[in-house]
Amino acid sequence: xxxxxxxxxxxxxxxxxxxxxxxxxxxxxxxxxxxxxxxxxxxxxxxxxxxxxxxxxxxxxxxxxxxxxxxxxxxxxxxxxxxxxxxxxxxxxxxxxxxxxxxxxxxxxxxxxxxxxxxxxxxxxxxxxxxxxxxxxxxxxxxxxxxxxxxxxxxxxxxxxxxxxxxxxxxxxxxxxxxxxxxxxxxxxxxxxxxxxxxxxxxxxxxxxxxxxxxxxxxxxxxxxxxxxxxxxxxxxxxxxxxxxxxxxxxxxxxxxxxxxxxxxxxxxxxxxxxxxxxxxxxxxxxxxxxxxxxxxxxxxxxxxxxxxxxxxxxxxxxxxxxxxxxxxxxxxxxxxxxxxxxxxxxxxxx
Numbered sequence: 001x002x003x004x005x006x007x008x009x010x011x012x013x014x015x016x017x018x019x020x021x022x023x024x025x026x027x028x029x030x031x032x033x034x035x036x037x038x039x040x041x042x043x044x045x046x047x048x049x050x051x052x053x054x055x056x057x058x059x060x061x062x063x064x065x066x067x068x069x070x071x072x073x074x075x076x077x078x079x080x081x082x083x084x085x086x087x088x089x090x091x092x093x094x095x096x097x098x099x100x101x102x103x104x105x106x107x108x109x110x111x112x113x114x115x116x117x118x119x120x121x122x123x124x125x126x127x128x129x130x131x132x133x134x135x136x137x138x139x140x141x142x143x144x145x146x147x148x149x150x151x152x153x154x155x156x157x158x159x160x161x162x163x164x165x166x167x168x169x170x171x172x173x174x175x176x177x178x179x180x181x182x183x184x185x186x187x188x189x190x191x192x193x194x195x196x197x198x199x200x201x202x203x204x205x206x207x208x209x210x211x212x213x214x215x216x217x218x219x220x221x222x223x224x225x226x227x228x229x230x231x232x233x234x235x236x237x238x239x240x241x242x243x244x245x246x247x248x249x250x251x252x253x254x255x256x257x258x259x260x261x262x263x264x265x266x267x268x269x270x271x272x273x274x275x276x277x278x279x280x281x282x283x284x285x286x287x288x289x290x291x292x293x294x295x296x297x298x299x300x301x302x303x304x305x306x307x308x309x310x311x312x313x314x315x316x317x318x319x320x321x322x323x324x325x326x327x328x329x330x331x332x333x334x335x336x337x338x339x340x341x342x343x344x345x346x347x348x349x350x351x
Contacts, residue, residue, distance in 0.1 A: 017104035020097075027064050027076055027105045032126060035060045037094045038138040051127035055083040055116055055168070056137025058094035060101065062109075063126055067341075076109035078102055079123050084116040085137065095316075110340055113320075113333035117167070120298060120332040122344065124163060130205060132166035152239055157181040157198075157206045164205040173242045178227055181206040184236050185213060190222040191236045256326040262290040262318050264310050271318045282349055287338055290315040292322060295348040298332050299323055302345070305338040 017023060022035055022042035034045040037058045045059065053059060061079040080098040082091055095113075102109045114123045116133060124131060135153070156169045158180040169175045176182060178195040181202040190213050192206050210222040225236060259275040271292075275284055285291055287304035290311040299322075301315045316335055323329045336342045 013100075013103050017100045020100060020104070023101055023104045026062060026101065027074065027109075030064050030066060030074070033062045033064070035097075036138065037090050037097070040089070040093050042097055051129055052132045052134070053081060053083060053116070054137050055133050055135055056085040057083050058086045058090040060094060060098055061114075061123070061126065062101065074108075076105055077112060077122065078105075078109035079112040079114050079126075081114040081119070081123070082116060083133070083137070085135075086116075107337065110337075110342055111316075111335040113316075115330040115332070118330040118332065120334075120344075123332070124165065128162065130157075130159060130164040130166050134168050152184065152186045154240070155183040155185060155206075155209070157183070157202045157209070159202065162201055164202055166205070166209065171240050173237070173240045176227075176240075183209060183213075184239060186239065187217055188220045189235070190214065190217075190220055192222065192224040193230070193236055194224065194226050196227045256322070256328075257294045257296045259284060260292040260294070260318070260322065261286075262292065262311050262315050263288075264308055265289075269310055269314055271322070277351070280349055282346070285338075292319045293345070293348055294322065294326070295351065296328060296331075298334065298344065298348065300342075300345045300348060301333065301335045303335065303337045 020042065022044065026033060032050060034050055035042045036045045037043075037060075042060070059081045061081060063077040063079070064074055065077075066073070067075055078098055078101060080094045082094065086094075098111060102111060112120065112123065114120060119131065152171060154169050154171050154175065156167055156175070157164055158177075159165050176193070176195070178197045180195050181198045182193045182195075183206055184191040184193065190210050192203075192210050194203055194206075207224070210224075214220050214222055225234065230236060257277045258273050259280045260271055261274050262269070262271055264270070265288075280293070285302055285304065287306045289304050290307045291302045291304075292315065293300040293302065299319050301319050303312055303315055307315075316333065319333050323331065323333070334342065334345065336345050
């Protein structure tokens, strides 16, 4: 433990990160790069599938950009995305590999945890065409699926403006909403259901997706129906089951919100709440410690430049364990190192 946090330990971690083949060339130029965790290994995700994710998998998403077009310096947002059916082993692997990639980038990245269905606006903005989440995992694929063998699936198209996300939802009548658009994909029969209050952007996104499915499924035909004119005897409604589904809520109850400090000043690592919402400012942050800000809809870990190795190592873990005990456990977590600029964090501190 004597070497923990030392220059020697940092060099060992750097050399280990450089030995990962997947990181070679990562972060060298502006753009997006995505990897998927497959059997504990980091595998490159094809560019044509960017924006598509399997709920049974975990992914690493690196956005390399310049805050100023004329600047030489590159900046990084490093997200790891957890599918709702991803295993604990995959969660641990993707979190570890994300830290490793940050090490490869000389600790220059701002790290973000993203969970299926609770993605941050920053993450969603990386995919102008929307996010598409499908059932399954690494053992299945987007291609080579025969329509005749298709298991019916219901796709939800929802969002604001042009930022429309696509995700698979249970085949249930209770999932239908007049504010959204749905596609019932039965392989050879594809039905687009337009909610009466859905937006033109949602309808256009779904129509484009229907055309894509027709191209992929030989012999398939698509039909568009409107909520106000379709009968309950239509195949669309007959295929769906009539049962209630419990939706995951993002209730951000005030009890757990506030600023917490991770510190080992008394010789043992501790986690305590130091400020309530509305009474928090940037002056509360001490470079000698690590702080966790629970903002309800998002959680932030701020790492002081003079924090001990133990505090730095435990900040994310404490944030995760804290959220597990709340009613908003799946909200995004962002890790910021002192000196890094993160407008979302600064706005949350001032709220």
